Amino acid sequence: MGKDTMTAEERLIATINLEPVDRVVCAPETGNYAGQYVGITNKEFVWEFETKGLAAIEKLANDYPMWDCSADINGITSGYVAERAGMGKMKLPGKELPDNASSQVLETEVMTRDDYAIVKEKGYGEYHINFLERANNISREEIVKGFTEAGRIRAAELEAIRRRGQVPIYGDLGGLVPFDAFSLTRSIEKYFKDMFQIAGQLEELMAILVDAFVEGSERTVAATGVNRVFVGGSRSAGQFISQKYFDRLVWPYFKEFVERLVAKNIVPILHFDCDWTKNLEYFLELPKGKFVLELDGATDIFRAKEVLSGHCAIHGDVPAAYLTIASPSELDEYCKKLITTVGKGGGFLYACGCCMPINAKHENVKVFFEAVEKYGYY
Template sequence: MGNDAMTAEERLVATINLQPVDRVVCAPIIEQNAGQHVGITNKEFMWNWETAQTAIHKLWEDYPVWDCNAYLLHGRIGPVATKCGPGRFKMPGKELEDNAQYQIHEFETMTRDDYFIIKDKGWTEFRLTFLERAHQVSRVEVLEGQQEMVRLRQDEINRSLARGQSLTWGAIMGTIPFDALSIVRSMERFYKDMYQIGDQIEELMWIVNDAIIAGSEAAAKTTGINRVFVGGVRGAGQFISKKNFERFVWPYLKVMVEQLAAKEIVPILHFDADWTKNLEYFLDLPKAKFVLELDSATDIFKAHEILKGHCSIKGDVSPALFTVASPSELEEYAKKLITTFRNGEGLMYSSGCNMPMNARHENVKAFFDAVEKYGRYN
């Protein structure tokens, strides 16, 4: 194993700033795969915090080149997820088999008449209403779950720092407004609303946008980490036209990134699905003030071609390479990915979204080994 000349935090900050580093940042999203790595069921992993954290730490001990933790578990662990998780969960050992992957089910939690709640009382109030409905729990239980989630978030941060890791983000702020509304309304009905009451949707999305920006600022102060997760899927060119993207997605995203940048907060744009058609828009965002994270649906090499010298890009070893490919096939892709980005062009080497729970152990090893083989610059 090579010698690191930078700390994990120094390496991450330099990567975001498009500056040279000693080696590539290694920042996969490791969640349920950690339990499989140590040979426990997903029920054990998803319902016992200490058991899960022990598994995650063991994976890091086996692959210490993993220097940047893109953690998520505090909002997905069973006792929290079933009170205030981002949707209605089906969990291993409960609705699912003991070693099944958890599922998040979408349904119409919000009717068109409910839009007035956002307009009259704000997005934060409606989120509480949504969580009550999604999980069929009381307001008290939602708030208790959120308090526990904050406590566990800090524990995840502390454990990561104690290992010498950096944190990809300090808090998960949800999604861009387009996704935030379509999740609670359901995708099918929200797209219908977009065409039938588009003016109202635009007005509501500014309320959501302001709430996400304010929440990001508060979270950065609480955690001491000036990076936040902001998700996006449904506003991609894969799903909507350029006309609707320019009306319902881009204005809010642009303002969000600009205002967060003005506050020295870096949004990690975790954008699943295929954004290839939208890549040139990101050139209008502040240079070296955001990270574009891709899940392997977007052409990351096209993203590099268009955005190199403008922003850091995170990704993008696909689930298929972890699960059905051979280790050599994964290594071949990892080599191409890592060597396409020159030192100072901002690659954050990662899985395409979560590392699959059922990733082959030999492929996981190939993923980490690629950092030493192809990702050192010093």
Template sequence: MVPQEMTEICNKRMMAALNMEKPDRIPILFSGHCYYNFIDPTMVMADFWRRPKLVDENLIKAAELPILKEIDSPPMVSLGMPAETKHQSFAAKWFAKMKVPGRELPENALWQISEQGPMTEEDYDTIINKGWNYLKQELLKRIGFDPDALPKPDIDYGKKLQVKVAALGKQNIGRAGGMLPFPPFEVLSGARKLPKFFRDLYRIPDKVRAALDIVEDECVEESAKLIDAIPGEYGFIGGTRAGCDFISSKVFEKFYFPYYRKLVPMMHKKNVKAWLHMDGNWELFLHYFAEFPKASCVWDPDHITDIRKIKEILGDKMCITGNVPPALTSVGTPEDCYNYARDLVELFKDDGGFIMNSGCSVPPNAKRENVEAVVLATLGK
């Protein structure tokens, strides 16, 4: 079977799950997999900055290993984007800076977002009077973020990598819009720093809500433009610190969920699914998301929210991914990983709309035999 035919099978499998239909088998989509050390155990996280081409090469080699080749998702190669540019731009979405392994951190440490908190209480008025885009540019200046000063992408190298990845025959379901704006509640909590922002919610709630109305509307408009510019089947939306382990239902209803009521319908009209990547515990808030049209969203949890509760409340409304804990693949045994994955298969076997996935991401220290066990369990071997 040629790679293009394999990709078509993987895409059909993925789209069936996303549309809550039963595919030929459960798709396997491991997020954030850093399998470079399956090829060279001496490699460390700092190599993403120091030896990116070697990381790319080993990620592609790992995708061709026995058993791992059954994973439907492609390896997360750089596509020519320097790690410094990618990660500093990512951190800047919260008006933060990125601490880098091998520089500010030990060589094999995970990169870490370091919040700067450049936004003042007076800046709520700036948003209300001058708009979010005006303040956003000002906040980036305050933290010293200059995108033009970052390393430029290597476009020619990126094209060559695309050819190598295509030869693997993995799914290539597109992410619409690239990196969509994150929920304004989350962004402002980073801009203000979390303790100050949470105090604002109680000290000046009406002003925060008025500012959020403006930020939300601008973010929905920006998302619509990005989706039109970069077509795809789903749009990624990250939820990080607004679950029920962070805020009350009252705060969630007033300050967080209104954004989803604006964003998801817009995406649905454009035939783009909202991929809701939800870190933390959302158990008490799951029922809010059941109001959206069937198959218009994907619930992508980490391992904290009980997946049985997710299935109970959202199982007939949206595709669910799940949710092998990162700790299990890093410090567990192959038997532990196999049994966990088999339990997931049993839970969803009679329904469509399930994708086998890691909880958030497969950690860099995941053991190869543990990842293989999850794959084998999904395949029923």
């Protein structure tokens, strides 16, 4: 049995910097699973987050103290915020969905091709507010209330994380891969048509998005006091986009975004869903030891270790199936392989793929956390 010799903050910072640590960082995003763990509905977790939701997470953390780094970020998914300033046009438990259903983002065209003009004339912020007005059929005043409430809830969540002895992996949202920014507003079908038909027009917008996301990340750091920010990426992966368009519309602007954050001493935590295996070598172009690549079960994390070992920290990656349908012994075997292989030599943050599934089996979650003590000490 190992023994901790570092604080959670020391361990996290050293891991990102590719320095020696006492054990792997345990950094899952537990999502809405905590509510199921204590026996409340997802409606209660989402709509009563500051009382019942935070209490559920507290219970989970107390029962599994090896969980030292929180990747939870629930402000934007709480009910009041989600229906005003969430990720898009939403369906929520207890309203459009059954009480114990997961929230859903609807894939639908809200903004038209003509609306790109808003970005050029008034900036990305105005475009995004226009999107929320249309998607949710609400006033600008209500959207502002949603943003304000998201910040307030995030502050409460950060306070709770620190109070229970954990460290947040990021302060709050910092932006997206610039190419992804229009995907939900236009729908993936319409946006990919834009990629083929008006690529030059999209190129003109990307520099505006980079500026907006750098400024947004600076505001996040100032508001939270944490110099690490969440950067989302999914629909720009090689799973969807050819190398020709990746090289033209995705990578140059994303690379500039990361480099500008690093120059400002901001650490981007790249929460990259979908399959980036084809693109792994590109990440060698980003500043060494200055970012984290967070994978979700679709990218081959063992290949990522081969390519990026000694260049950046890797965060992941127990796939959802291992927590929902695998046997405890199958899960234990995978966790051992993950920790001892991807964790070899350091630079590893142990987690589930994306977030812990809401329907994870409790006995498998127990195995997931216990693997840290069994296999995670150096």
